[in-house]
Amino acid sequence: MVRLATYSGKExxxxxxxxFIRNMTxxxxxxxxxxxxxxxxxxxxxxxxxxxxxxxxxxxxEGFRIVHLSDLHGAELGRDNERLIELTRRQEPDxxxxxxxxxxxxxxxxxxxSLLEGIEGLAPxxxxxxxxxxxxxxxxxxxxxMERHGVRWLSNQYELLEKNGARLVVAGAEDPNGRxxxxxxxxxxxxxxxxxxxxxxxxxxxxxxxxxxYPELPVDLILSGHAHGGIVRLPFIGGLFNTNHGFGAEYENxxxxxxxxxMEVSRGLGNSVPVPRIFNRPELVTLVLERAE
Ligand SMILES: [Fe+2]
Numbered sequence: 282m283v284r285l286a287t288y289s290g291k292e293x294x295x296x297x298x299x300x301f302i303r304n305m306t307x308x309x310x311x312x313x314x315x316x317x318x319x320x321x322x323x324x325x326x327x328x329x330x331x332x333x334x335x336x337x338x339x340x341x342x343e344g345f346r347i348v349h350l351s352d353l354h355g356a357e358l359g360r361d362n363e364r365l366i367e368l369t370r371r372q373e374p375d376x377x378x379x380x381x382x383x384x385x386x387x388x389x390x391x392x393x394x395s396l397l398e399g400i401e402g403l404a405p406x407x408x409x410x411x412x413x414x415x416x417x418x419x420x421x422x423x424x425x426x427m428e429r430h431g432v433r434w435l436s437n438q439y440e441l442l443e444k445n446g447a448r449l450v451v452a453g454a455e456d457p458n459g460r461x462x463x464x465x466x467x468x469x470x471x472x473x474x475x476x477x478x479x480x481x482x483x484x485x486x487x488x489x490x491x492x493x494x495y496p497e498l499p500v501d502l503i504l505s506g507h508a509h510g511g512i513v514r515l516p517f518i519g520g521l522f523n524t525n526h527g528f529g530a531e532y533e534n535x536x537x538x539x540x541x542x543x544m545e546v547s548r549g550l551g552n553s554v555p556v557p558r559i560f561n562r563p564e565l566v567t568l569v570l571e572r573a574e
Contacts (some may be wrong), residue, residue: 318559326358326368326550327562331536333543334573335501337481341447342570347483348374348404349566351506352382352411352549353396355389358563362392365550365565366399372567374404375444379432380506381411381456381487385553387419390426397430405442406432407451411487411507413553415458435485437464439473450477452500454486466495474499481570489524489532489546492539502568503544508533510548513559520561526554 338345348369358365369377377400383393400406408427414420427434435453442451450473454466466486473482482500484491488507491498511520511530520530537544550563 321562323356323552323558323563324358325562326364327564328368328372328567329564330567330569331545332569332571333502333536333545334571335481336573337479337501338449338570338572339447339481340572341445342449342481343572345375345444345449345570346372347504347568347570348372348377349380349504349545349547349568350377350396350550351380351487351504351547352509352551352553353384353393354382354413354549354551354553355384355392356551356563357392357395358550361395362399365396365563368565369400370403372565374567376442376451376483377404377406378483378485378504379406379408380485380504380547381409382413382506382549382551382553383408383411384417384419384423385413386417387422390419390422393423394426394430397426397432401430406430407440407453407485408432408434409453409485409487410436410456410459412456412458415456420459437469439469439482441477449481449483452482452484454484456487466498470495470498470500484542489544491542491544492532492537496539498540498542500542502570503542504547504566504568505544506547506549508546508548509552509558510534510561510564512552512554512556512561514561516560522556 384390424434436455439450439452441448455463484500484503486505489505491503511522511533513521520533523530534548547566548564552558
């Protein structure tokens, strides 16, 4: 026997309404999840800690702590960057390294200034320029701001940092977007080695290309940024976009080894492209130096 189901107009309306509510609920849940993911990747800071060993490290500097911040791009993490400042303070740093792209133009300098006010006095702070300060024409403005807050500006220069009666060399390589006639990285590194052949050399350079372009650079630890972790990060794949805005990120996050040195690439704190950071929280990196036997 065949039973035919028949629906009244009212029942059909009810079905349509239920289906509409179900679809709208699913769309709202998906939108909410997307907003949460984007906000998490924009505002929640991830602390990453690495231990880096070197035979060149003097015993007196065992446990030396470096906080590495990169690619702020005018971002504010907490009101006046207070969450970033507090997390930096809690690391009890011996040195704070800022590796460029903190502002893209003069409008973002207030976020940089609030950060500098908060970290001033915690430890010696060093800065190297990124490509965006040059491209945005705000190099001199940001330099003046840094110097007002006691930050050491390194443009193809190096300095000695002394602590506990021992010392290390802190060098800063200028970004290639800078002046055409400037010192090349190899010249700077060779000059340092001529003066300080046995010292531990910390090298700050915004771009993440050191292992590829300068695999034999005679330094000990390189801190860089630039890649923003590949912008979008996927499980088992890592960063999705490279620094040429194509697919397939390289050297975008973590530690890499070459010749005599270790290169650490920070995922950075902000963003400079319309694509939002996804599964890619702003990163504060702490490096703890240890003496290798
Ligand atoms: Fe950047």
